[in-house]
Amino acid sequence: MIDATHDPKLTSWVASANGHRDFPIQNLPFGLFSPANEVPRTGVAIGNEIIELQTLVAAGLRQDSVTLDQVLATPALRKSLRQQMSQLLRDPRHADSAEPYLHSATDCTLHLPTHIGDYSDFYAGIHHAVTVGKLFRPDNPLLPNYKHVPIGYHGRASSIRPTDATVIRPKGQTKAPDVEAPSFGPSKRLDFELELGVWIGQGNDLGTPVDIGDAAHHIAGYCLLNDWSARDFQAWEYQPLGPFLAKNFMTTISPWIITPEAMAPFRQAQQPRPEGDPKPLPYLWDEADQATGALGLKLDVLIQTEAMRAQNLPPYTLSQSEARHMYWTPAQLVTHHTSNGCNLQTGDLLGTGTISGPTPDSAGSLLELSEGGKKPVILPSNESRTFLEDHDELILRARAEADGFVSIGFGDCRGHIAPAR
Amino acid sequence: MIDATHDPKLTSWVASANGHRDFPIQNLPFGLFSPANEVPRTGVAIGNEIIELQTLVAAGLRQDSVTLDQVLATPALRKSLRQQMSQLLRDPRHADSAEPYLHSATDCTLHLPTHIGDYSDFYAGIHHAVTVGKLFRPDNPLLPNYKHVPIGYHGRASSIRPTDATVIRPKGQTKAPDVEAPSFGPSKRLDFELELGVWIGQGNDLGTPVDIGDAAHHIAGYCLLNDWSARDFQAWEYQPLGPFLAKNFMTTISPWIITPEAMAPFRQAQQPRPEGDPKPLPYLWDEADQATGALGLKLDVLIQTEAMRAQNLPPYTLSQSEARHMYWTPAQLVTHHTSNGCNLQTGDLLGTGTISGPTPDSAGSLLELSEGGKKPVILPSNESRTFLEDHDELILRARAEADGFVSIGFGDCRGHIAPAR
Numbered sequence: 001m002i003d004a005t006h007d008p009k010l011t012s013w014v015a016s017a018n019g020h021r022d023f024p025i026q027n028l029p030f031g032l033f034s035p036a037n038e039v040p041r042t043g044v045a046i047g048n049e050i051i052e053l054q055t056l057v058a059a060g061l062r063q064d065s066v067t068l069d070q071v072l073a074t075p076a077l078r079k080s081l082r083q084q085m086s087q088l089l090r091d092p093r094h095a096d097s098a099e100p101y102l103h104s105a106t107d108c109t110l111h112l113p114t115h116i117g118d119y120s121d122f123y124a125g126i127h128h129a130v131t132v133g134k135l136f137r138p139d140n141p142l143l144p145n146y147k148h149v150p151i152g153y154h155g156r157a158s159s160i161r162p163t164d165a166t167v168i169r170p171k172g173q174t175k176a177p178d179v180e181a182p183s184f185g186p187s188k189r190l191d192f193e194l195e196l197g198v199w200i201g202q203g204n205d206l207g208t209p210v211d212i213g214d215a216a217h218h219i220a221g222y223c224l225l226n227d228w229s230a231r232d233f234q235a236w237e238y239q240p241l242g243p244f245l246a247k248n249f250m251t252t253i254s255p256w257i258i259t260p261e262a263m264a265p266f267r268q269a270q271q272p273r274p275e276g277d278p279k280p281l282p283y284l285w286d287e288a289d290q291a292t293g294a295l296g297l298k299l300d301v302l303i304q305t306e307a308m309r310a311q312n313l314p315p316y317t318l319s320q321s322e323a324r325h326m327y328w329t330p331a332q333l334v335t336h337h338t339s340n341g342c343n344l345q346t347g348d349l350l351g352t353g354t355i356s357g358p359t360p361d362s363a364g365s366l367l368e369l370s371e372g373g374k375k376p377v378i379l380p381s382n383e384s385r386t387f388l389e390d391h392d393e394l395i396l397r398a399r400a401e402a403d404g405f406v407s408i409g410f411g412d413c414r415g416h417i418a419p420a421r
Numbered sequence: 422m423i424d425a426t427h428d429p430k431l432t433s434w435v436a437s438a439n440g441h442r443d444f445p446i447q448n449l450p451f452g453l454f455s456p457a458n459e460v461p462r463t464g465v466a467i468g469n470e471i472i473e474l475q476t477l478v479a480a481g482l483r484q485d486s487v488t489l490d491q492v493l494a495t496p497a498l499r500k501s502l503r504q505q506m507s508q509l510l511r512d513p514r515h516a517d518s519a520e521p522y523l524h525s526a527t528d529c530t531l532h533l534p535t536h537i538g539d540y541s542d543f544y545a546g547i548h549h550a551v552t553v554g555k556l557f558r559p560d561n562p563l564l565p566n567y568k569h570v571p572i573g574y575h576g577r578a579s580s581i582r583p584t585d586a587t588v589i590r591p592k593g594q595t596k597a598p599d600v601e602a603p604s605f606g607p608s609k610r611l612d613f614e615l616e617l618g619v620w621i622g623q624g625n626d627l628g629t630p631v632d633i634g635d636a637a638h639h640i641a642g643y644c645l646l647n648d649w650s651a652r653d654f655q656a657w658e659y660q661p662l663g664p665f666l667a668k669n670f671m672t673t674i675s676p677w678i679i680t681p682e683a684m685a686p687f688r689q690a691q692q693p694r695p696e697g698d699p700k701p702l703p704y705l706w707d708e709a710d711q712a713t714g715a716l717g718l719k720l721d722v723l724i725q726t727e728a729m730r731a732q733n734l735p736p737y738t739l740s741q742s743e744a745r746h747m748y749w750t751p752a753q754l755v756t757h758h759t760s761n762g763c764n765l766q767t768g769d770l771l772g773t774g775t776i777s778g779p780t781p782d783s784a785g786s787l788l789e790l791s792e793g794g795k796k797p798v799i800l801p802s803n804e805s806r807t808f809l810e811d812h813d814e815l816i817l818r819a820r821a822e823a824d825g826f827v828s829i830g831f832g833d834c835r836g837h838i839a840p841a842r
Contacts (some may be wrong), residue, residue: 001837117538119580123662136661146547147595148603153662154575154669158764159627168628173570173702182569182701184760206580206671207589207842233761239564240557241544241574248575249761250627281594281605319683339605340591340670341842343579374839412812421628421762 004267005086008406014102016047021399022409023047025089029084029221029256029411032068032111035103040111042068044085045256045411048105055101056084057177059094068365069114072201072220072257073346082261110162110255113199114347119251120337121227121351122152126327128354128364135372146288147277150328150336155227155351156248162255163413167400169390169420170249172233178419183319186420187230189373190388192302193354194321194364194396195224198255198330200348207341212286215331216293218344220328221257224299224396224413225351231367231387253349254396254413262287262408266296266400270329283339293329298322298399299355301364306391307381315395316380321357323366323398390419426507427686434513435523437468441708442820443830444468446510449503450642450677450832453489453532456524461532463489465506466677466832469526476522477505480515489534493622493641493678494767503682531583534620540581540672541758542616542648542772543573547748549775549785556793557656568698571705571757575773576648577669583676584834590811590841591670593654603657607841610652610794611809614775615722615742615785615817618646618674619751621769628762633707636752637714639765642678643751645720645817645834646772649673652788652808674770675817675834683829687717687821691750694731704760705753714750719743719820720776722785728802729811736816737801742778742785744819767782796820811840 004010005026011018012025023029023045033050034040043050053071056062059202061084061268071078088094123129126146133141146150148408169190201220209216227247234246270290279285286293299322302315328336333350354364363369366387369377377385388394423451425431426447432439433446444466454471455461464471477483492499497781499512509515527654544550547567554562566572581604590611596603622641622824625631631639648668655667691711700706707714720743723736749757784790787808790798797805817834 116554118577120665133661143598145603145657145660148596149658151658151662152665154577154665156539156575156763157578158729158769161627168762171630172761182566182702184704206582209592230761237570237572238567238661238663239566240554240663241572242659242661244541244572244574245757245761245763248763278602281603282681283605320722336666340593340651340666341589342577342666342669345579348579385476 001266006405007084008404010090012046012089013095014046014049014089016049016257020047022411024406024408025086026406027262027408028085028114029258029260029262030068030071031256032113034109034111036107045105045167046089050103050105050108052101053096055098056088058101059088059097061088066295069346072114072199075201075217078220078259079261082259086362112160112162113255113257116157116160116347116349117345119155119349121151121155121353122333123353124326124328124333125353125355125364127325127358128356128368131356131363131368135367141255150333152337153242155251159248160251160253160349163252165252165415166418167228167250167415167419170230171420172230172245173236174232175236182232182236187232189231190417191229191231191366192301192388192394193227193229194299194379195225195227195354196221196323196352198333198350198352199223199257200344201346202348203268203345204338204343206343209341210335210338212284212289212331212335215334216260218334219260219330221259223257224254224398224410226252226394226396226413226415227351228415252413252415254411256411258410263295263400265402265405267292268294268296268324270294273326284335289329291330291333294326295323296400296402298401300397302395302397303379304393305381305383307383308379311381312379318377319361319363319369321362323355325355325357326352388417390417392417423685426504426575427826429825433467433510433618434516435467435470435510437470443832445827446507446827447827448683448829449506450680450683451489451492451534452677453534455530455532457528466526467510471524471526471529472519474502475523476519477502477509479522480509480518482509487727490767493620496622496638499641499680500682503680521819533581533583534676534678535583537578537768537770538766540576540578540770541573542576542774543571543754544752544774545571545747545749546774546776546785548746548779549777549789551839552777552784556788558804571754573758574663576672580669581674581770583671584673586673586836586841588671588836589651589721589839591651592841593651594657595653596657608645608651608674609651611838612650612652612787613722613809613815614648614650615720616648617744617773618644619754619771619773620644620678621765621771622767624766625759625764627764630762631756631759633710633752633756636639636755637681637710639755640681640751642680643684644678645675645819645831647673647815647817647834647836648772649836658756673834673836675832677832679831684716684821686823686826688713689715689717689745691715692745705756710750710752712775715743715747717821717823719822721818723816724800725814726800726802726804726810729800732802734801740782740790741797742776742783744776746776746778747773775808809838811838813838
């Protein structure tokens with residue numbers, strides 16, 4: 001619902017918020033952070049600062065302290081806190097009482113916002129599915145189930161890390177097609193995957209599916225997600241049970257929870273299915289979800305190599321995509337996941353799958369950008385990349401835009417590749 | 422290490438323990454239980470009773486109380502508690518002080534022993550892989566990676582339940598080969614899978630693989646695991662990313678943690694690989710693990726239908742297998758899982774995959790027993806089964822046997838099928 005918190009004329013007494021790329025006063029995402037050497041606490045990103053949720057109590061806007069897990073689990077609480085934070089941050093009379101609760105973001109450490117019980121990763125980017133399908137199965141790129149089933153699989157929760165955590169190049173088994181036996185060593189085809197993450201708010205009981213009309217109410221927010229992938233391991237291990245060690249060495253997320261409320265102005269209709277595509281089964285179909293269930297989000301992938309840093313070259317945009325290239329809405333992912341009675345829990349994370357666009361320069365992975373390693377990408381430093389090299393830094397960014405509204409971002413989802421140990 | 426706790430002459434003053442199928446004094450598994458209407462506490466199964474760990478403090482054998490998570494995480498603590506519990510339960514002088522801590526198992530509720538952070542399921546039963554592979558891929562039953570890679574995938578932690586939790590028949594998408602479009606409804610091919618579970622004790626840090634020579638020290642115990650499977654969903658959804666909704670509606674485990682110490686007399690050499698099979702890569706190979714890393718365990722699958730209960734027919738043995746049919750040892754599963762730096766955490770659970778024997782009557786699933794649904798299994802009630810029907814009860818049991826030692830069991834892993842909602 002669009003309300004006063006989305007008013008484009010709103011400004012904050014936190015000066016860095018006004019015109020901020022990611023965190024103007026119209027965003028107000030929740031997260032868990034530590035000021036230097038202090039214990040973790042719940043905060044809201046505002047410009048270049050982070051303000052503690054506790055400031056609402058100090059300002060007399062709330063009676064009670066709440067935890068971030070309560071915020072996640074309780075849509076009404078999440079909405080009211082965002083409203084109150086908007087009030088506090090727009091009204092300069094609160095600046096004095098808030099001052100002890102305001103921290104420069106550069107002095108803070110960001111944590112995962114909650115304990116992630118289960119992490120499931122989908123495959124909702126159809127252009128990715130087709131392009132990668134061609135590489136793995138030239139004669140059969142898009143399997144017959146794709147347009148009927150929101151394909152997904154379980155990922156590893158323990159190795160999810162917030163932005164800026166170092167990505168150690170993994171070792172693993174590979175077998176080139178032209179050799180007899182597999183070998184073990186550092187991945188030679190380390191890749192990123194541009195994804196969105198969907199935070200589960202209210203869970204559902206085991207045995208009780210979430211109706212498609214109700215699914216959006218179970219979503220507490222969004223983040224960026226980089227599903228780092230060792231393509232050489234993946235090709236050798238993934239049949240018949242799917243990717244495992246090719247993925248589970250690390251997943252990086254942007255740790256701010258961008259709420260459905262902040263995203264309200266940027267909802268849009270799901271792209272119509274191309275002529276001839278099947279209509280989803282009724283359990284996955286809701287007119288309201290089709291009308292407003294997609295996200296208007298531009299997605300950027302940037303790289304900065306060691307040589308680029310040495311030459312003071314800024315990060316280079318490898319690719320630009322958009323969330324509208326998802327073949328399924330977030331609500332459809334939630335409903336499909338629970339359709340067999342599987343229970344989602346507060347703090348669970350869903351990945352959308354790689355969101356590639358239809359053109360070569362909008363691909364969400366190097367596997368696609370380099371056409372399976374055959375066509376190197378040339379960087380401004382005159383280096384080339386087919387896959388990631390040690391000391392490369394990879395950054396995902398998201399930008400929600402809509403006419404008449406102030407744009408918001410998600411904060412960076414960044415990883416730095418360290419050599420194999 | 423074999424020690425006095427394994428002495429076959431040991432008896433307990435808890436009379437029901439002596440000659441008990443599962444829980445003689447030589448076993449002493451740890452678990453989490455609630456006496457009627459009371460809060461959960463850590464206990465040890467002994468015969469038909471459960472004794473609280475706290476009794477060791479009351480008896481003066483320990484100074485401090487410990488949690489089950491501490492027991493899981495700390496091999497030395499686990500070993501010393503088992504020694505102390507053996508002392509207490511063999512010496513009748515402790516009977517009086519222990520009495521308030523002793524509960525009849527039939528009056529207690531068993532819980533999952535710990536929070537399961539991540540659950541990974543392997544595919545280590547080679548006879549299962551070959552037989553099922555033939556059904557899904559007649560021309561290509563065992564994929565080229567199988568004998569090199571301990572194939573595994575991530576499962577769903579949130580839907581793991583202890584024995585006796587009701588299994589609601591899941592709904593989902595299926596598509597028969599002879600129809601145009603998929604449909605949604607209750608599974609018509611609901612199956613069980615006979616597996617062992619491996620509890621992770623000490624974890625490893627992200628980026629730090631567990632060496633094969635050290636892997637056994639990261640295992641805190643074993644359980645039975647039934648990986649309930651909707652074969653009709655699985656056939657339609659599993660490519661290219663593996664099983665998802667076909668499995669994640671429920672997994673049942675036997676909730677007693679059978680310790681490596683209790684299993685010490687039942688370790689055995691890994692079955693030699695058949696002539697012509699490749700030797701595993703060095704990171705998976707350890708002579709000591711090959712010599713003693715396999716488990717001597719007989720595994721039974723029993724079924725009791727509603728009609729059988731009405732006719733007072735006891736559960737019928739559908740299948741008998743053995744843990745030695747695993748192509749990989751538990752240590753190899755742990756080492757492979759961490760070989761890329763993936764971090765295992767205390768309380769994580771690994772499934773072995775379905776442990777079928779080489780003969781038709783030793784298969785660990787109905788998919789195999791009924792040859793893909795083509796050959797019904799006839800029950801003593803003159804009913805037949807290709808897959809599970811509503812109100813069927815399915816029971817997994819394990820029995821460790823070795824010459825000169827008292828046999829131990831794992832306790833039942835049981836599930837009752839309820840109709841789809």
